[in-house]
Amino acid sequence: MSDSPLSNLSNWSDLFGSQDFILTLVLIFLALRIASSVLKFVRKPDELLPGEVESLRAEKEAIAQQLTQQESEAKALRQECLDLRGQLEQQKKQLVDDYRVETFTKIQPLLTQYQSVRQMAIAKPELPAKNLVALFTNLDNLLQAWQFEPIGEVWQQTAYDPQLHEPDQGDIEAGEIVYVRFVGYRSASGDRILVPAKVSRTLPAIAIKAGES
Structure with a gap:
C-alpha cells in the first residue's frame, strides 16, 4: 500500500x-x-449567564462601596488635619503667652522699681549712680536663668576676635589689642553669638579718668 x-x-x-x-x-x-x-x-449583556450577571452586579456594588468608604475616610482625614492645625495654633498662642508671663515674672522686680528710679533721677540728678547698681541684679539673674553669658568685661583689654567682637573702625585686624566698650552676649554653650562685644583701640574719657583717680 x-x-x-x-x-x-x-x-x-x-x-x-x-x-x-x-x-x-x-x-x-x-x-x-x-x-x-x-x-x-x-459578550453582550444578554449573552451573559444569570450567575455571571449577579457576580458582575455584586462586584460593581462592592467597588461602589469601597469608593464611598474611601471618600468618607478622606473627608475624615481632612477634618482631622484641620483640627490638628487649630490645636497647633492654640498651643503656639499658649506657649507665647506662657513665655511672656514667665519673662515678666523674672524681670518684674526691675520693672516695678524702674518707674520710681526714673522719677528719682529726674528729681535728684545729683543722686550717685552707685545707688542704682543694685537694681541690675535682677537682670543678672535673668541672664543666668536664660543661660546667656557676657562676652568680655567693660573697659577690658583683649585681642580682637572677629567672631566675638564688633570694631568701631574697619581697619582693626585680628589679634590687635583693643578695649571692650560694650559687652556682648552669647549662649552658655558658646555655639551662638547673640550680640558681639563693641570694641575700640581707645578707652572712653571717663574710663581714663577713672583709672587716674
Whole structure:
C-alpha cells in the first residue's frame, strides 16, 4: 500500500506547494483559538449567564462601596488635619503667652522699681549712680536663668576676635589689642553669638579718668 499524501510533512508541502503555506495555516489556527478564548469574556449583556450577571452586579456594588468608604475616610482625614492645625495654633498662642508671663515674672522686680528710679533721677540728678547698681541684679539673674553669658568685661583689654567682637573702625585686624566698650552676649554653650562685644583701640574719657583717680 502506498503512503497517503498526508502521511508526512513533505507530502503535505508537495500537495499545497510549500512549507510556508503550512506555517500560515498553523498560525491562523492558533489565532482562531485565541480569538475564541477572548470572545468568551467579551459578550453582550444578554449573552451573559444569570450567575455571571449577579457576580458582575455584586462586584460593581462592592467597588461602589469601597469608593464611598474611601471618600468618607478622606473627608475624615481632612477634618482631622484641620483640627490638628487649630490645636497647633492654640498651643503656639499658649506657649507665647506662657513665655511672656514667665519673662515678666523674672524681670518684674526691675520693672516695678524702674518707674520710681526714673522719677528719682529726674528729681535728684545729683543722686550717685552707685545707688542704682543694685537694681541690675535682677537682670543678672535673668541672664543666668536664660543661660546667656557676657562676652568680655567693660573697659577690658583683649585681642580682637572677629567672631566675638564688633570694631568701631574697619581697619582693626585680628589679634590687635583693643578695649571692650560694650559687652556682648552669647549662649552658655558658646555655639551662638547673640550680640558681639563693641570694641575700640581707645578707652572712653571717663574710663581714663577713672583709672587716674
